[in-house]
Amino acid sequence: MRLASFNVENLFSRARALNQETWAEGRPVLDAFARFGALIAKPVYSAADRATLVALLGELGLARSDDAAFVRLRRNRGEFLVRRRSGPVEIVAAGRAAWNGWLELEREPVDDTAMRLTARVIRDLDADVIGIVEAESRPALKAFSETILPREQAAPYRHVMLIDGNDSRGIDCALMTRAAHPILTMRSHVDLADAAGPVFSRDCPVFQLEAPGGGLVVLVNHFKSKGFGTPAASDARRRRQAEAVAGIYRRLRAEGAERIAVLGDLNDTPPGAAADPLHPLLAGTDLRDISTLPGHDDQGRPGTYGGSTAANKIDYILLSPALRQRAGASGIFRMGQWPGVRPRKWEVYPEIDPAQGGAAAHAASDHAALWVELDL
Structure with missing residues (x-):
């Protein structure tokens, strides 16, 4: 099966303040x-x-x-x-x-071409299970699956699940799966709090899926951004979120789950020191990012956002040891992401190819998508 993660930056409508050119x-x-x-x-x-x-x-x-x-x-x-x-x-x-x-x-409505390119990215990813970040609502995501994906010659997903999180802007975490991988249970963590208050900016939904050989557990995340608030406050919030997800992961392992994936937009780079925000999750557990596995293809650019430099590595698929044993090829899919002009940094769809008169406004997302093959 193929597991993927994609920050779609909304599907049909987006907060106008988030929908500016920069x-x-x-x-x-x-x-x-x-x-x-x-x-x-x-x-x-x-x-x-x-x-x-x-x-x-x-x-x-x-x-x-x-x-x-x-x-x-x-x-x-x-x-x-x-x-x-x-x-x-x-x-x-x-x-x-x-x-x-x-x-x-x-x-305001999302650019129609951007919407279609989002569908095209999902079509070309051809994932059996895909974590979605920044979807407006379950009805919107389901409508996107049933009406927009077929326009791009893609089959709708059989199972679509999203529960509103803590962000009033309509940028929630969701999951779409094929018929062979029904969602058996979902556990929300919107109410999880510590001494500093609510932990998750959106949510950390835990999905238990049916899959050959023992099932699959997927945690979809969208950590605090660096967009507003002081850097110190944002870093502290992301660290609390990393600690919380690490705790949820350990609890799942203690309950007997072995095949676990944590994915989504963590809004920070891999930790280089113990004080870094993502250290409790990426270094403090036995989860490992697919970018560290043999066979990972990043096309020479480790980043997943914007210009895709190392400083823009903020999206992840993390695998437990049992899943890593079954992991094959993995990579970053950038066809719907604006490639820049001088020079164009990667191959893209014609609608956003500057050599063909494409425009950045039509990009599916500022984020690339991630994928990994799992032999289940």
């Missing part, structure tokens, strides 16, 4: 969005909190209206703020219990 364009909005969400959750708003909320409303374009280019303020019940014809916005709610509402990101 990450830097949307980063201030996402940063303000996260800070606003954390502040409105406080049980009591201090004078400083109110001042910060007013400032964030201005940064988000919400000083005069509940609707802005990138975000929308939902106010269902209670009074949160007062806008006057002249003068600043005033936060009048005493705290979270005084009103019901939230801030949400505005969404």
Whole structure:
């Protein structure tokens, strides 16, 4: 069977702040969005909190209206703020219990060509089991499988599973499998918390699958990004996530599971020191990345994101010892990833080939896909 992992960066619609040409364009909005969400959750708003909320409303374009280019303020019940014809916005709610509402990101359709190329990547991967990162919802993923994959001459997946995680942007972890590998159980970890609070930015769903010779367990992950927040805070969150996944893996092994794969977008490079965020998972367990196995083909570029340099190695398929014994060829699939212009770094589909007038906006994803053959 072939196991794969692919960060599809949404299928049908995507938060507008995430859908800009560069990450830097949307980063201030996402940063303000996260800070606003954390502040409105406080049980009591201090004078400083109110001042910060007013400032964030201005940064988000919400000083005069509940609707802005990138975000929308939902106010269902209670009074949160007062806008006057002249003068600043005033936060009048005493705290979270005084009103019901939230801030949400505005969404827009994904480029149609990008959607079709995402389907083409999945078609050409031809995986029996594929972990999906950044899917909007199960209905969206199922619709993509049943309507878009056939347009690219690919068979829909028989089993599609996704449960919403902790990220309000609709970028969740999912799994699609062929009929021969039904999903027997799924265990979510959205509520897992430690002394610092919730652990997972999205979730770490654990899927138990039917497979020849004893089944297969797959953990799909999407760790905290480096996109917003301080580097120290982001590193600390990813390390907590790596420690948690390592703990889940050890528990599964203790329960008798042997054939386990951990895959997805871990948003960091392989650890070089014990203090590095991914060390507890990549060095602190007997899991090993497919890139370290004989027969792995990275086409001379170890990275999986952007320019695919070593500094962009952030996507992984990690295998337990029992799976490594059954691993054959593996590799990185970049046909749907923008190759750059000077020079074009790898072969791509015509729609994104700069030599044929292709555009970066049509790329299936900024991420390459990963795959490994398993003799089960």
